[in-house]
Amino acid sequence: MFGLTALELARIQFGFTVSFHIIFPAITIGLASYLAVLEGLWLWKMDEVYRDLYDFWSKIFAVNFAMGVVSGLVMAYQFGTNWSYFSAFAGSITGPLLTYEVLTAFFLEAGFLGVMLFGWNKVGPGLHFFATVMVATGTLISATWILASNSWMQTPQGFEIIDGRIVPVDWLKVIFNPSFPYRLVHMTIAAYLATALFVGAAGAWHLLRGRATPAVRTMMSMAMWMVLVVAPIQIAVGDQHGLNTLEYQPAKIAAVEGHWENAPGESVPLIIFGLPDMKAETTRAAVQIPYLGSLILTHSLHGQIPGLKQFVPGDRPNSAIVFWTFRVMVGLGFLMLFLGLWSLWLRAHNALFVSRPFLRFTTLMGPSGLIALLAGWLTTEIGRQPWVVYGVMRTDHAVSNHSALALSTTLIVFIVMYSAVFGTGISYMLKMVAKGPTQGKEAERAIGQAERPARPLSAAPDNIDPTVRQ
Numbered sequence: 001m002f003g004l005t006a007l008e009l010a011r012i013q014f015g016f017t018v019s020f021h022i023i024f025p026a027i028t029i030g031l032a033s034y035l036a037v038l039e040g041l042w043l044w045k046m047d048e049v050y051r052d053l054y055d056f057w058s059k060i061f062a063v064n065f066a067m068g069v070v071s072g073l074v075m076a077y078q079f080g081t082n083w084s085y086f087s088a089f090a091g092s093i094t095g096p097l098l099t100y101e102v103l104t105a106f107f108l109e110a111g112f113l114g115v116m117l118f119g120w121n122k123v124g125p126g127l128h129f130f131a132t133v134m135v136a137t138g139t140l141i142s143a144t145w146i147l148a149s150n151s152w153m154q155t156p157q158g159f160e161i162i163d164g165r166i167v168p169v170d171w172l173k174v175i176f177n178p179s180f181p182y183r184l185v186h187m188t189i190a191a192y193l194a195t196a197l198f199v200g201a202a203g204a205w206h207l208l209r210g211r212a213t214p215a216v217r218t219m220m221s222m223a224m225w226m227v228l229v230v231a232p233i234q235i236a237v238g239d240q241h242g243l244n245t246l247e248y249q250p251a252k253i254a255a256v257e258g259h260w261e262n263a264p265g266e267s268v269p270l271i272i273f274g275l276p277d278m279k280a281e282t283t284r285a286a287v288q289i290p291y292l293g294s295l296i297l298t299h300s301l302h303g304q305i306p307g308l309k310q311f312v313p314g315d316r317p318n319s320a321i322v323f324w325t326f327r328v329m330v331g332l333g334f335l336m337l338f339l340g341l342w343s344l345w346l347r348a349h350n351a352l353f354v355s356r357p358f359l360r361f362t363t364l365m366g367p368s369g370l371i372a373l374l375a376g377w378l379t380t381e382i383g384r385q386p387w388v389v390y391g392v393m394r395t396d397h398a399v400s401n402h403s404a405l406a407l408s409t410t411l412i413v414f415i416v417m418y419s420a421v422f423g424t425g426i427s428y429m430l431k432m433v434a435k436g437p438t439q440g441k442e443a444e445r446a447i448g449q450a451e452r453p454a455r456p457l458s459a460a461p462d463n464i465d466p467t468v469r470q
Contacts, residue, residue: 009407024068030195032136056437086398101145109138151180182241194369196226201366204359215437228340252383255319258283261307268293276319329375
């Protein structure tokens with residue numbers, strides 16, 4: 001069905017479910033840390049603005065957390081249903097790493113989440129702050145284990161193959177594999193950036209509608225400081241990550257850059273625009289800047305990178321895709337840097353909250369962090385092909401023996417169900433954002449405090465008025 005093979009459909013299905021899932025944990029990581037900062041500032045300054053913002057964003061966090069848990073369960077099951085040969089071959093490493101994530105991170109989050117969401121009138125301020133910090137810590141620990149597993153698949157080490165299966169022999173090498181530090185830092189910063197842009201867009205949206213309350217101005221200001229500080233750090237980390245990828249996955253870099261062959265001794269140009277053609281083995285309509293490729297990729301004017309023709313056709317990633325996903329990620333990254341610098345200039349001129357062009361641009365940039373994150377993830381995963389464990393197990397050896405019809409059917413079901421369930425959840429969350437933070441309403445804060453809800457979504461209000469007051 002669809003003219004695709006079972007392998008292609010299995011990859012599309014996994015990519016579809018993971019693309020949904022990766023959005024929610026990213027916002028969960030960012031919002032959890034943001035809530036910890038807000039509560040810490042409230043305890044320090046006793047300014048009710050920070051408490052109002054905590055109340056507002058904690059409800060959105062609860063909805064997002066619930067959707068992240070649901071989407072993660074589906075993704076985990078696919079390892080056994082669609083990728084059973086991978087699970088049998090490498091499960092002795094990926095299984096324990098994901099188990100450690102549940103034991104150390106998920107249980108930590110679940111244990112303190114109820115106190116964080118519903119414990120304001122049941123525990124003291126210090127204990128409540130501790131619960132918030134523990135939830136934030138849990139999200140970071142979760143990211144650590146998941147990225148350790150993914151990074152091992154990208155740069156595997158610390159194992160032996162015995163009787164046709166991978167056996168770990170050095171867990172420190174498995175966890176702290178060569179790409180792990182770069183991926184962990186890059187992903188964590190991406191989550192913070194995506195959240196800052198989301199929060200900033202919410203603030204800008206309310207300011208454009210004349211709702212310049214102290215809470216709105218504060219969250220807008222905090223978001224822009226975060227973007228200003230973190231965007232250049234992310235660009236620097238991305239550069240180091242690229243150098244690491246060039247060392248361990250040179251075919252991925254060649255595909256990302258659209259380079260097919262490089263003459264010995266000559267510098268590598270940077271291809272800004274082009275149309276990679278995998279069959280013709282060339283990048284058509286290439287717009288190049290001399291020397292810049294060598295300077296960026298090797299930090300020297302005459303450094304070399306391998307061309308795609310140095311790899312057999314069956315080992316080449318699809319340059320036609322990763323060439324553009326990478327440029328989407330980088331392009332949005334520089335727009336984020338521009339946004340942060342613009343906010344600094346406006347702040348110096350006391351115009352941060354009143355410049356309508358800036359506020360419109362900030363609103364448009366709201367989803368850019370998540371788009372860049374998805375583009376980066378596609379670059380990483382498609383650029384690894386045709387390997388599921390780089391250099392060890394090929395993707396076509398990992399897929400289960402399902403028919404194309406079965407995978408087509410389940411893919412359609414996933415698309416319909418995800419659109420309904422997560423479309424509704426995202427719409428609900430955006431309506432909550434549109435309502436905006438309230439100011440000092442103790443009655444609203446007490447909602448749910450006398451009860452013992454059994455699910456995170458209980459922290460969200462039962463009714464969201466779709467008509468936002470002007």
